Each structure stands twice: as C-alpha cells, then as structure tokens.
Amino acid sequence: MNIGKRHWVIAEGYLPEPGPRADDRTLRSHETACILNASDQAAHIELTLYFADREPVGPYRLQVPARRTLHLRFDDLAQPAPVPRETDYASLFVSDVPVVIQHTRLDARAGDLALLSTMAFGGDA
Amino acid sequence: MNIGKRHWVIAEGYLPEPGPRADDRTLRSHETACILNASDQAAHIELTLYFADREPVGPYRLQVPARRTLHLRFDDLAQPAPVPRETDYASLFVSDVPVVIQHTRLDARAGDLALLSTMAFGGDA
Amino acid sequence: MNIGKRHWVIAEGYLPEPGPRADDRTLRSHETACILNASDQAAHIELTLYFADREPVGPYRLQVPARRTLHLRFDDLAQPAPVPRETDYASLFVSDVPVVIQHTRLDARAGDLALLSTMAFGGDA
Amino acid sequence: MNIGKRHWVIAEGYLPEPGPRADDRTLRSHETACILNASDQAAHIELTLYFADREPVGPYRLQVPARRTLHLRFDDLAQPAPVPRETDYASLFVSDVPVVIQHTRLDARAGDLALLSTMAFGGDA
Numbered sequence: 432m433n434i435g436k437r438h439w440v441i442a443e444g445y446l447p448e449p450g451p452r453a454d455d456r457t458l459r460s461h462e463t464a465c466i467l468n469a470s471d472q473a474a475h476i477e478l479t480l481y482f483a484d485r486e487p488v489g490p491y492r493l494q495v496p497a498r499r500t501l502h503l504r505f506d507d508l509a510q511p512a513p514v515p516r517e518t519d520y521a522s523l524f525v526s527d528v529p530v531v532i533q534h535t536r537l538d539a540r541a542g543d544l545a546l547l548s549t550m551a552f553g554g555d556a
Numbered sequence: 557m558n559i560g561k562r563h564w565v566i567a568e569g570y571l572p573e574p575g576p577r578a579d580d581r582t583l584r585s586h587e588t589a590c591i592l593n594a595s596d597q598a599a600h601i602e603l604t605l606y607f608a609d610r611e612p613v614g615p616y617r618l619q620v621p622a623r624r625t626l627h628l629r630f631d632d633l634a635q636p637a638p639v640p641r642e643t644d645y646a647s648l649f650v651s652d653v654p655v656v657i658q659h660t661r662l663d664a665r666a667g668d669l670a671l672l673s674t675m676a677f678g679g680d681a
Numbered sequence: 682m683n684i685g686k687r688h689w690v691i692a693e694g695y696l697p698e699p700g701p702r703a704d705d706r707t708l709r710s711h712e713t714a715c716i717l718n719a720s721d722q723a724a725h726i727e728l729t730l731y732f733a734d735r736e737p738v739g740p741y742r743l744q745v746p747a748r749r750t751l752h753l754r755f756d757d758l759a760q761p762a763p764v765p766r767e768t769d770y771a772s773l774f775v776s777d778v779p780v781v782i783q784h785t786r787l788d789a790r791a792g793d794l795a796l797l798s799t800m801a802f803g804g805d806a
Numbered sequence: 807m808n809i810g811k812r813h814w815v816i817a818e819g820y821l822p823e824p825g826p827r828a829d830d831r832t833l834r835s836h837e838t839a840c841i842l843n844a845s846d847q848a849a850h851i852e853l854t855l856y857f858a859d860r861e862p863v864g865p866y867r868l869q870v871p872a873r874r875t876l877h878l879r880f881d882d883l884a885q886p887a888p889v890p891r892e893t894d895y896a897s898l899f900v901s902d903v904p905v906v907i908q909h910t911r912l913d914a915r916a917g918d919l920a921l922l923s924t925m926a927f928g929g930d931a
Contacts, residue, residue, distance in 0.1 A: 465569075483877070499606060502570070521875035531677045540919075590694075671795040750857060781815040
C-alpha cells in the first residue's frame with residue numbers, strides 16, 4: 432500500500448510554555464508531526480522550519496522505516512538547531528516515498544489540557 | 557450518492573489513560589474513527605494498525621451497512637488484538653466502496669475534557 | 682469567486698448534553714456546519730443526516746445567499762425532525778453551487794469548554 | 807519549493823470574548839490564519855471577510871515574504887475595518903503565488919483554554 436504524498440506542510444507551529452507538568456513528557460506542552468509510512472520501503476524525509484523574520488532552518492533528517500509510524504515531537508529536534516519556544520514557525524516535509532502526516536498540539540500552559548489536530552497539506556509538485 | 561474514497565489514513569493515534577471518569581464510556585479517554593457509507597451497498601473495510609517499533613497488526617474487519625454511519629471506537633477493537641493504551645499508532649482503512657472517515661480523540665486524563673478532530677487522508681491509489 | 686465543491690460530508694456528528702450553561706446559547710454544547718458561499722448566486726442546499734441503526738433523515742433545506750456565510754447549528758434543525766442528542770450521526774450536504782463547509786463542535790458537558798474543528802470532505806462526484 | 811494553492815477558504819470564523827486574561831496577547835481569545843510561503847517570491851494576498859447578513863468587507867492586503875510564515879491574527883486586522891467580536895464570519899484568501907493556510911482558534915472565554923485547528927480549503931479555480 433503506497434498511500435500518501437511526498438510533500439507536506441504544517442503552516443501552524445507554536446510551542447507554548449511547558450506548563451505546570453513540565454517534568455511529565457506526555458503532559459507538558461508539545462507539538463507532534465505524526466507520520467505514517469505504509470509502504471515497503473524506508474522513507475527518508477527532510478524537514479525545513481520556516482519563521483516570520485529569518486531564513487529557514489534545516490534540513491532536519493528523519494527516517495521512517497517501512498510499515499512504521501513516527502510521531503515526531505518538535506521539542507525533540509536538535510540538529511541543526513532546537514525549535515525555539517513561544518515562536519511562530521511552519522514546517523515543510525519532503526519525503527522520497529509517499530507518506531501521510533498529521534499535526535497535533537497539546538497545550539498545557541494554563542494547567543488544563545487543550546488539543547488541536549489537523550491533517551497536514553500534502554502535494555506532489 | 558457515492559461520495560468518498562476507498563483508502564483512508566489517520567496518522568495520529570494515541571489512547572491516553574482513561575482519566576477519573578473511567579467508568580463512563582462517553583467521558584473516558586478514547587479515539588474514534590467516524591465512517592459514513594452514503595452508498596446503497598454495504599462497505600466491507602479492513603483496518604490495519606501501524607506502530608513505531610513492530611510489525612503492523614490486522615486486518616480488523618468492519619462492516620458499515622448501506623446508508624449508515626459507524627463511529628468506531630478504537631478501544632472497542634478486540635480481534636486480532638486490542639489497541640494498547642499510551643502507545644503511538646496509526647491506522648489504514650481499505651474499503652470496497654467509497655466512504656468518508658473523520659478522526660476524533662477525547663482526552664480526559666487531566667480531569668477536564670480536551671478534543672481534537674480532523675478529516676482523515678483519503679486516496680484511491 | 683466560485684471556490685468550493687458541491688458535495689460535502691461531515692462523518693462525525695454528536696451533540697453532547699448541553700452542560701451547566703444550557704441557558705446560554707453560545708456556551709451550551711453544540712455542533713455547527715460553517716458554510717461559505719463566495720459566489721454571486723444563492724446556494725440551495727439539501728442536508729441529509731445518517732445514523733448508526735436507522736434510515737437517513739432529510740432532506741433539510743437550507744439557503745445561503747450570494748456572498749454570505751451561514752453558521753448552521755445542528756441543534757436549530759427542526760424540519761423534518763430535530764437532531765437527537767447523545768446519538769452518533771453523520772451529515773451529507775448537496776449544494777447547487779460550489780460552497781465550502783467546515784465543522785465545529787463545542788463540548789461543555791464537563792463544565793469547561795472543549796473544541797474541535799475540521800474542514801469537511803468535499804467532492805463533486 | 808512551490809507547494810500550495812492560490813485560493814484558500816476558512817469557513818468558520820468567530821472571535822469569542824477575550825476572557826479573564828484579556829491583557830495577555832497570547833492567552834486572550836483569538837483566531838489565526840497561519841500562512842506559509844515556501845516559494846522564493848513574496849506573496850501578495852487579498853483577504854475578504856464574509857458575514858451572515860451584510861456585504862463582504864475587504865480586501866485586506868497582506869504580504870508574506872519569500873521563505874517566511876505569517877501567523878495572521880484576525881484581531882490585528884484594522885484596514886478597511888476591524889473584525890467584530892462575537893460575530894459569525896468566514897474568510898477568503900487570494901494569493902499571487904502558491905501558499906498554504908491553516909486556521910487556529912484559542913478560546914479563553916470560560917477561563918480555561920480550548921483550541922481548534924484545521925487546514926483551510928485550498929483551490930486554484
């Protein structure tokens with residue numbers, strides 16, 4: 432099954448402050464790009480981050496094995512640079528095999544939890 | 557009306573811990589795949605679950621009658637295996653007639669409710 | 682500007698109980714189909730509701746004037762029948778001119794607010 | 807990379823009352839259109855707002871430089887008119903180069919935070 436697209440955009444990006452449960456990895460504020468590679472080949476993905484007022488940063492290099500999902504946390508990114516908190520950004524993913532990408536944010540800064548999610552925008556251009 | 561696609565992906569999947577209202581089916585944490593079959597034929601659907609670090613599990617076999625909706629709860633899945641909680645996964649649905657699938661999560665682990673939803677990614681490839 | 686599609690599906694539908702602020706129209710639990718008709722002709726739309734275990738109900742007849750948006754609340758629907766609360770449903774919209782439809786739910790049953798939204802699934806088939 | 811569409815619609819639009827943290831720009835109720843221009847040309851965008859019961863307002867003129875993201879807050883719009891609060895609206899964006907647009911609302915009126923997001927509906931017609 433080779434479902435998906437090779438180019439994906441998440442136009443919204445914002446890492447809120449971690450909130451009162453900052454020591455709990457699952458409950459502190461974070462954003463995730465959930466990637467499914469349903470194909471029988473490993474997917475090699477280059478991720479570029481865009482900002483409001485400076486040149487893009489990247490590529491970040493990811494690999495998703497065949498028949499696997501990677502739920503990539505943006506606060507885990509390190510090379511070439513970590514993602515700054517409380518800063519507007521956007522993401523572009525370029526993969527060598529078709530994948531599907533969905534975006535999620537958990538916002539815990541007010542103490543309670545708020546969630547958002549959307550399928551990213553896919554293209555093959 | 558034969559609207560929809562035959563292949564659908566939900567790249568995000570995560571069943572949080574049930575939360576303080578675990579005995580209330582509607583208020584404990586859960587994820588749902590809402591499927592509409594607006595056609596005049598029953599839809600036979602095979603669902604495969606993908607994980608980060610092991611081979612896919614499935615197929616789960618679903619049927620949605622003609623002109624019906626099925627709001628499938630992932631925590632109801634049993635055969636061939638229940639969906640593990642607090643584990644990243646993703647889903648691929650393959651149907652023999654066009655359907656439309658939307659994804660929803662209710663997260664109750666912090667006591668309050670948080671919701672997310674997105675249309676799944678559809679294809680016919 | 683004639684942007685949009687003529688057929689739209691919202692596969693998720695569920696009106697939770699109204700919650701503690703049931704007398705405030707904006708803060709009680711509700712679902713909305715937000716429709717934009719950016720064209721220069723009135724849009725005549727037929728809405729059909731699908732259920733898990735009975736025949737569809739409809740059509741509900743809506744009109745959206747040229748260059749207007751209608752944020753249709755499902756709990757305002759009356760003819761041919763109101764939408765039952767705490768019941769799984771799905772919706773199909775058929776319009777005579779292209780429109781764009783986005784789905785929103787406000788869930789107030791736990792006292793706090795939770796929101797979800799997604800663009801509906803559009804087609805022209 | 808020239809990914810995206812030139813026409814985008816957000817059918818849902820509603821600015822709730824600001825809520826108890828109205829003096830904190832990031833925590834008062836707001837809506838955002840997150841725009842990514844991944845191309846090497848500046849994007850000139852005309853935004854028109856549609857309402858339920860009056861003629862559209864616009865165009866609002868935006869510019870997103872090459873390789874930049876703009877997270878446009880609707881409560882920052884001023885010319886030709888600010889966006890009224892507690893009023894249903896919808897938005898149409900027309901760009902001269904392909905962009906990607908995602909919609910987000912933070913709703914703080916009840917004291918806690920609720921979030922929604924969806925990719926906008928893109929077309930090239």
